[in-house]
Amino acid sequence: MLEIKNLHAKIAGEETEILRGVDLTVPTGEVHAIMGPNGSGKSTLAYILAGKDDYEVTQGDILWNGKSIMEMSPDERAAEGIFLAFQYPIEIPGVATMTFLRTAVNSIRKKRGTEELTTPAFMRFVKEKAGDLGISMDMLKRPLNVGFSGGEKKRMEVLQMSMLEPTMCVLDETDSGLDIDAIKIVAEGANKMRSPDRSMLVITHYQRLLDFIVPDKVHVLAHGKIQRSGDKNLALELEKSGYAEFGEKAA
Ligand SMILES: Nc1ncnc2c1ncn2[C@@H]1O[C@H](COP(=O)(O)OP(=O)(O)O)[C@@H](O)[C@H]1O
Ligand SMILES: [Mg+2]
Numbered sequence: 001m002l003e004i005k006n007l008h009a010k011i012a013g014e015e016t017e018i019l020r021g022v023d024l025t026v027p028t029g030e031v032h033a034i035m036g037p038n039g040s041g042k043s044t045l046a047y048i049l050a051g052k053d054d055y056e057v058t059q060g061d062i063l064w065n066g067k068s069i070m071e072m073s074p075d076e077r078a079a080e081g082i083f084l085a086f087q088y089p090i091e092i093p094g095v096a097t098m099t100f101l102r103t104a105v106n107s108i109r110k111k112r113g114t115e116e117l118t119t120p121a122f123m124r125f126v127k128e129k130a131g132d133l134g135i136s137m138d139m140l141k142r143p144l145n146v147g148f149s150g151g152e153k154k155r156m157e158v159l160q161m162s163m164l165e166p167t168m169c170v171l172d173e174t175d176s177g178l179d180i181d182a183i184k185i186v187a188e189g190a191n192k193m194r195s196p197d198r199s200m201l202v203i204t205h206y207q208r209l210l211d212f213i214v215p216d217k218v219h220v221l222a223h224g225k226i227q228r229s230g231d232k233n234l235a236l237e238l239e240k241s242g243y244a245e246f247g248e249k250a251a
Contacts (some may be wrong), residue, residue: 007060020224036221050084079111085157085165150177185214222246
């Protein structure tokens with residue numbers, strides 16, 4: 001279970017608070033969506049969960065299965081099962097995607113105390129997961145994300161997620177820049193990972209993705225706080241009304 005308690009945060013070195021008292025609980029096994037206008041702090045929240053050090057938490061706490069993660073490094077958080085799929089995935093020139101994936105998978109397995117995968121076992125694993133997402137072996141030989149289209153980058157993020165088998169998945173705007181077929185592939189990948197012992201936080205500006213990843217709960221983030229929570233119908237309502245009632249111009 002993820003518990004975010006009265007979280008206040010800002011960019012390191014800046015004055016203005018972006019998050020001003022976020023309270024949010026995602027029980028184990030549930031999928032929650034965070035919606036909100038552009039600039040409301042959705043990505044900030046995602047980065048803070050992952051432990052990115054450009055941000056400073058000034059108040060509050062984040063508990064993962066009852067334990068505070070505030071003092072943990074991004075690597076330690078990953079080892080605890082927390083995974084963030086970025087809105088803007090990073091490119092790593094010079095490192096073949098396959099090599100990157102193998103290193104990531106084995107380092108997580110090591111930290112979790114499971115055995116590293118042998119080369120044949122890894123190849124079987126990556127082929128199966130990549131096949132599900134329509135990612136070719138040729139693409140895996142190319143440097144990570146370099147020259148990948150928006151859709152290919154998003155599918156790569158979901159591939160990483162499905163191979164790292166996290167227990168807390170944070171998907172930040174996994175739908176942006178995707179055509180409808182790519183959204184379906186990505187959503188199917190995420191849906192396959194739904195499980196009673198895994199939680200997901202799906203961050204999106206538009207309701208569209210939530211037609212495919214149907215959330216248990218929807219929360220609206222605006223002005224640095226969760227302003228409203230509801231079931232999936234709240235997303236449909238927002239699609240009609242925009243974010244005007246939260247003092248923002250309609251999407
Ligand atoms: N690196 C940064 N430097 C300065 N301001 C930033 C930075 N990242 C985000 N912000 C500001 O913080 C606010 C929240 O941004 P963000 O979390 O990206 O919102 P969202 O993901 O909801 O669109 C915005 O006002 C944005 O301009
Ligand atoms: Mg964002």
